[in-house]
Every structure is written in structure tokens, then in C-alpha cells.
Amino acid sequence: MIKLTETVLNGLALGSVYALIALGFVVIFKASGVMNFAHGSLLLFGGYVTARLHDAIGFIPAVLVGAALAAALAGLVQLLATRGLRGAEIHTLTILTIGVDVLLSTELNRQVGADYLTMGDPWGADVTRLGSITVADARIAGIVVAVIVIGAFFAAFRWSRWGLSMRSAAADPEAAALMGIRLDRVRLIAWCVAGALAALAAVFLAAFPAPGLDRTTSQIALSAFPAAILGGMDSAVGALIGSLVIGLTAAMAAGYQNELSILGAGFSDVAPYLVMVLVLLVRPTGLFGSKELTRV
């Protein structure tokens, strides 16, 4: 029972970090129709900036600068796509993000090398004991920050001018343009928001009990892809639920790997994809996806 509670808490912590990544992924897809395959390296970039700066300027400013620079870089990718390749097909832009990913991850791998970079977070390796349950402080912090940030995101999505512009533009870009909504601006902000969320996720992916930020962190971020797809790709709520499902699945598969050893070591890496496939078999559009996923 203790183990189950701990595993569920770990799963929720992992799921809320995935949610930060998956939300950004979905926001970009909703706004511009592009699947951003550079999301993992954007995340690594934000984390790298934080890791390099925290000694000099402190943890929280470093996180903010990391998020700001990741947002700027994401915005730059979007500007490159719309200004440089004006009128290009959405598929072309999706391929472009793969190119951006290759460039970014190559350079970041060179910078990071074989090291584990610490984030300088205040939680370190501390744990909190509630009765006989032990949870890493960094994970609790991850859940709290994710709940606040995601809450703010949904509030903005529901009530702010940007949120309404975003939902209108996603529903019907031409009709939104006729209302005077600037599609380029909505897309640019969407990319920036997604970049900032990814940088924030990097901090918690690299925090205890992970050994730190290294070049595989961007691959861990890939687990957020099945979360977004599971949720339906164009639904923010779906991305949130999908992330929690994937987080719990991964934590369960890792926590009970001895019991699951018949499936082979490393099953927890595969489990999210397995869940995704099973859900898509029953609901081909994902949990909350719109029926028609092709965009004009």
C-alpha cells in the first residue's frame, strides 16, 4: 500500500511535468497546425540556460531567463517558418522542425558533453516523510508549480483576449482573420508560450531523483508526445489528462518492474506508447480530439 501510494505520487509528479510539455505541443499544433518535433531540444535548451546561469544569478532568475530564452528561440523558429517560408505547406513546416531539432540537439550535445548539469534547485535531494511514505521534495514542488502554471494557462485560454484569439483562430483561421485577429501574432505567442513551458519542464525533469540535466533529457521529453496524441492532439484538456495517464503508467511500470520482469527490463520506457496504442485502438481521435484533425 505504501509502495502504491508512493508510485502514484511519483506518477502524478511525472504526469504534471509531461503536462507542461504536452500542453506546449498541443498549443503549437492548435495555432499553426505544425507538429513541433523540435520540442525536446527547445526543452533541453531552456534547461541548459538555467543550468549554466544558476550559479551566477540564483535559481529562480535562472529559471526565468531559461524560460524567456526558450520562448524567444521558439518564436524565432515560428518567424523562420512564416517569414522565411511564407506560404509553405504545413507538412513542410513540420519537416522543418525536425531540421531545427537536429541542429539544436547537435549543438547542445556538444555543449553539455557527457556531464550531468545540476539545476541548482533549492530542494536538492531532500525528501518529505508523511508517515511511512517518502516523496522527493523536488517532485512535490514539480506538482505544485505545474498546478499553478497549468491553472494560469487554462484561465488565460478561457478568459483572456489571447486565449479567445487562439481558440477562434484554431476553429476557423479565415473567419478569425475577418474579425481582425492577427493570425501571425497568435501563432507567435503560442510558440513562445510553448517554449517557456518546455523550459520549465526541463527544470523538474532534471531535478532529484534524476541525476541532473544531460543530453538524454530531451529524449525523456519524448514521452510527452504520446501524452498529447493520447489526449487528442488539439485539445488542451486532453493533453492534461493524457499526461497524467502516461505519467502514472510510466511510474507504475518503473515501480513494479520486478513484478513485471517477465516483460523484460525497460518496460517502463515502452509502457506510455503501449497505452497510447491501446487508447487509439478504441478511440482513433484520442480521448478529447475533434473528429476531423486535418486543418485547412
Add this chain to the structure above:
Amino acid sequence: MSPPETEAETEAGTLRVSDLHVSYGRSVQALHGVSLTVPQGRIVAVLGSNGAGKSTLLRAVSGTLALHRGTVERGTVHFDGVRLSGDAARSVAAGVVQVPEGRRIFGALSVEDNLRAGFLGSARRSRAELRAARERVFAQFPVLAERRRQAAGLMSGGEQQMLAMGRALMAAPRLLLLDEPSLGLAPLMVQRIAEIIHEINAQGTSILLVEQNAAMALELSDRASVLDVGQVRLEGSSADLAAADEVRRLYLGETYETGCASDANGDAAYATAASAPSVTGPGLTELGRWNG
């Protein structure tokens, strides 16, 4: 006669399209030198069949050509003496707002959010102004107030057309562009939409009305142009056009022989359309499509 006006005065609130050439891609020329004027406070109709260039003309005015990969090759669009350069947000800010063909409301959003979206492009920002704009629209369309929390996609076609018009009115346009507002609506609802267009105009908004329903358009409008393969074929006062043989034959579903004596009266146009099924001749097949 009023004293001679300066040029600035005559341009106030006037839409002036001059010698507009528009093409899609490299090869498809959609407009060949179209000129058209909508004076302040007037209703001007543009008639024409499918592919005549009506929607292209509206796109050039509302600044959405680029979304369809269309470009203005020659000619200009001016509103209120200011050149509209093909940027949709600028057209809206200048007071030119289009209600798109097929309504294109945001179906998954609530009626209220649709109206809020219509307010996004206007220069006004405050909550009080938003509320005032919404109250005006609710006064014009009480049904929208009743359904404000409902998902817009669940409303009937006529109600959706009202929402599309209400959404455009949220930006307080000085010129409203209407693209086929009667499309796919039952005859009674077409009559209701026509009344609403008349009311909106009576409150001081100029209207450029693009229609295939020529009877409705000619009844409502002061002047009209007939577009054909990207050129203005006929232009004149709506009463004159309603009486013109060519228009009657091509757009009102009549043969030369069955002309009605009181053409100048707008009601006659409606009566003609209503009695048209008994008329034989080349116009009949087209009429079926308009009423469809």
C-alpha cells in the same frame, strides 16, 4: 443642390474600388479591372453567378486574399480616403468588416464567445465598451441573448446567420460586407435577414451585399453591379437593373415576354421570384439554384 463638396468630404465613409485586377497563383485571373463605389450610408449589391468574382472582390476589400494565395495585380481599394493594403486586421480597424459566406461561426464556442471574438479586432478595449457593443447586438438580435451560453454550432441556420452578423457588428463597422447572407436559408428566413440588413443600414452602416439571390439584393440595395467572369457587366440603380431585360432574364428567372409592369417597386421583385416556378424559359434552372 448642396454646395460643392471638397474631395475629402465626398470620400468620407466611402468605399472606392478602382480598376482592380486580382489573380490566384500565376495563371488564374479572377478580376479584370473592377471598379465600384459604395457611398456612405448606402447599400450596394453585387450580383453574379458562381465564379463571377464576387467573393474575390470581397476578399480584396477585407484583406483576406493572401489566405487564398490571391494577389492584387493592379488597382486600389480605398475606404474613407485611406488605402486598404490587403491586411485584414487593418481593414477591420478602419471600420470595414466582412460576414463570410457560409456564416463560418465558431461552432464549438459559446454564442457569447463568438461575439467577444468579433470585438477583438476593434480599437476599443475596455470591458464597458465590450458590454455596450454586446447589448447593442442583443437588442438587434434578441435570440442571441437567449442563447448566449449555448454552443453556437447547435443553433439553426438562420440563427447562425444572425450570429455571424452580430459578431461582425461587435466591431462597430462603418461598412459591412455581406457574402451571400441568404445562402441555404428558408424563404421566410431570407425575408427576415433582408429586414435586418435594412435595419442595420438604417442605423448608419453602409453595406456591400454580394448575392446570388438577385430578387432580394435588388429590393434591398440602392445601386447594383453585375459581375461576369471578373468584369462589371452592368451597373446602375437597383430599380433600373431590376427592370433591365438582361438582368430579368439571367438573374430573376424570367423570359423577355413575362415582364412585370411595376418593376421599379421592390415588392415586384419578390412577387416575381415567388411566382417564378410557373414561368418557363432559360432562367428557370438557375432560379432553382438561388432558392436552393
